Amino acid sequence: MVDQSTVERLKDLACEARKNILRLCHKGATHIGGDLSMADMMTVLYQYGMKYDPKRPDWEERDRFILSKGHGAGCLYVTLAMAGYFSMDEVLAKYREPGSPFGEHPSSEVPGVEISTGSLGHGLSVSVGLALAARLDGRGNRVFTLMGDGETQEGSVWEAAMAAAHYELGNLVAFVDRNRISLDGETEKLLRLEPYAEKWRAFGWNVVVIDGHDIEQIVAVFDNLPPVDSKKPTVVIGKTVKGKGVASMENDVNWHAGSIDADFLARSCAELDEARRRERGE
Numbered sequence: 001m002v003d004q005s006t007v008e009r010l011k012d013l014a015c016e017a018r019k020n021i022l023r024l025c026h027k028g029a030t031h032i033g034g035d036l037s038m039a040d041m042m043t044v045l046y047q048y049g050m051k052y053d054p055k056r057p058d059w060e061e062r063d064r065f066i067l068s069k070g071h072g073a074g075c076l077y078v079t080l081a082m083a084g085y086f087s088m089d090e091v092l093a094k095y096r097e098p099g100s101p102f103g104e105h106p107s108s109e110v111p112g113v114e115i116s117t118g119s120l121g122h123g124l125s126v127s128v129g130l131a132l133a134a135r136l137d138g139r140g141n142r143v144f145t146l147m148g149d150g151e152t153q154e155g156s157v158w159e160a161a162m163a164a165a166h167y168e169l170g171n172l173v174a175f176v177d178r179n180r181i182s183l184d185g186e187t188e189k190l191l192r193l194e195p196y197a198e199k200w201r202a203f204g205w206n207v208v209v210i211d212g213h214d215i216e217q218i219v220a221v222f223d224n225l226p227p228v229d230s231k232k233p234t235v236v237i238g239k240t241v242k243g244k245g246v247a248s249m250e251n252d253v254n255w256h257a258g259s260i261d262a263d264f265l266a267r268s269c270a271e272l273d274e275a276r277r278r279e280r281g282e
């Protein structure tokens, strides 16, 4: 079991990540609701679970990460900055500037970004290819991807899910940010996904359902991953809240994307700090 000091460190980092996400949203519009819902899973991925070296983004043995829900670029840039690929100041200076690689969707020109994404429904297919290549090359790395739940309404996702099971890709781990809201409404009203875990299971996947904001539960996912040479791909369905951490944004479809002013930024950062202090019992 993981020690409490690691958990507290990760919680501090997740709080810092949310504040950085808000800073970025003040610089220029981001997909803020989904950035905030994926922040805990992304923090644990990069600060606990994944094998990589920010000084050598092309290191052959690195775990691969594909942000399939490319509109979550804001959270990805913050996560990569906090992981040491570049500085947060650089992201804030360059975000959405003409000619900058730090656009509203991630480009492979950004260090640490494996492929450009933003057109939904492709990340799992690419991840299947990368996991298969790792197997064929005899490499021991894993491939991680993160999808939006609305994104998994795309048929291409289920073709990739079939292929992953067919090729017995136990080195593939897909996270789903199950915040139950898409661009313009609730996933279950737009195109029903439930029974969601059963669907993945029926496609031959190892399924883990967690609270996607509970750091201990996310850490436990990594502590209990099946061996890299096992035969079933793993999907982690993280139950999350869109806009998590900023009360006025939570579960509000209107905050799928947007920008915030300086006053909103200051208030939300104070709200996040206060929540973290309460959590620490201070």
Ligand SMILES: Cc1ncc(C[n+]2csc(CCOP(=O)(O)OP(=O)(O)O)c2C)c(N)n1
Pocket (backbone or CB within 6 Å): 031, 033, 034, 035, 037, 069, 071, 118, 119, 120, 121, 147, 148, 149, 150, 151, 152, 177, 179, 181, 182, 183, 184, 242
């Ligand atoms: C192929 C494709 N169709 C439509 C869009 C427009 N779009 C951007 S975000 C989004 C909603 C995605 O919802 P979800 O995957 O649940 O993301 P989250 O709620 O986590 O932001 C849509 C439809 C797109 N980027 N790509």
